[in-house]
Amino acid sequence: MTFEILVSQVGQALVEHDAMVVTAESCTGGMIAEALTSIGGSTAWFDRAYITYSYESKREMLGVKEITIQKKGAVSQECVEEMALGALQQSHAKVSVACSGIAGPTGGSPDKPVGTVWLAWAVQGQEDVVSQQCHFDGDRQAVREQTTEAALMGIMKLLN
Numbered sequence: 001m002t003f004e005i006l007v008s009q010v011g012q013a014l015v016e017h018d019a020m021v022v023t024a025e026s027c028t029g030g031m032i033a034e035a036l037t038s039i040g041g042s043t044a045w046f047d048r049a050y051i052t053y054s055y056e057s058k059r060e061m062l063g064v065k066e067i068t069i070q071k072k073g074a075v076s077q078e079c080v081e082e083m084a085l086g087a088l089q090q091s092h093a094k095v096s097v098a099c100s101g102i103a104g105p106t107g108g109s110p111d112k113p114v115g116t117v118w119l120a121w122a123v124q125g126q127e128d129v130v131s132q133q134c135h136f137d138g139d140r141q142a143v144r145e146q147t148t149e150a151a152l153m154g155i156m157k158l159l160n
Contacts, residue, residue, distance in 0.1 A: 003035040006152045010036070013159040014045035014095065021155065022093035023049040024062055024083040026074065027101040027117060031148045047093040052083065058100075062086030074100050075112050080120035081129040087122075094124040095158065097151045101134075103143040117147050121154045130158060 014021055023032045033049035036042060050061050055074060058064040063086040064079055072078045083098035101117025108114035113135070120131040132154070136146040 003148065003152060004039060006149070006156075007035055007039055007042075010152050010155050011039065011042060011045050013156060017094070017159055019094035019159075020045050020047040020092060021095045021097065022047045022087045022091040023151075024080075024087035024096060024098035025049065025051050026053055026058070026083075026099060027103045028099055028144050028147050028151075029053065031144050032097060032099070032151045035148050035152065047091045050083075050087055050090070058083060062090065062098075073112070075102055075116060075118055076100075077118055077120070077131050077133065080118040081122075081131050084120040084122040084129055084131075088124055095155060096120075096122045097155055098122075099147050099151055101143070101147060103140045103147075105140060115143050117143065117150075119147070119151055119154060121158045123158060130154070 030051045036046050052058045055069050062083050064082045068078045080098045084096045087096040098120045102108050104114035115136040117134045122129045136143045
């Protein structure tokens with residue numbers, strides 16, 4: 001899947017807001033950062049990416065609380081919100097996007113089936129973190145691509 005038009009729009013919106021973006025990714029494994037850096041000129045608005053697949057990396061790199069992972073799990077609103085805030089704190093970005101989910105084909109449960117993904121977006125200096133739970137269909141690649149598209153659309157929504 002190509003995200004070129006959407007990424008161009010995201011980049012333009014970030015430039016208009018004099019903002020850089022940081023990603024904190026789990027289930028996408030860097031796909032959001034790959035999309036954001038797939039077009040020329042992205043150095044003007046892309047700061048860095050955190051691929052925090054393990055619980056330890058979420059805690060160590062982004063400051064996700066141990067209690068959050070123990071009580072709510074990595075695929076939770078609380079976890080992705082802490083990831084989004086942690087990414088902002090550990091970067092020079094003004095906007096962050098975070099995701100954690102179950103891309104499959106295994107790992108799902110009755111309360112969190114395969115395709116369950118939480119996303120969160122945060123803006124430097126704003127207390128409220130925007131978060132959203134999604135349920136995507138398809139194989140592992142399809143879930144990852146749909147998560148990436150939702151992440152990019154969320155940045156646009158946040159900036160417009």
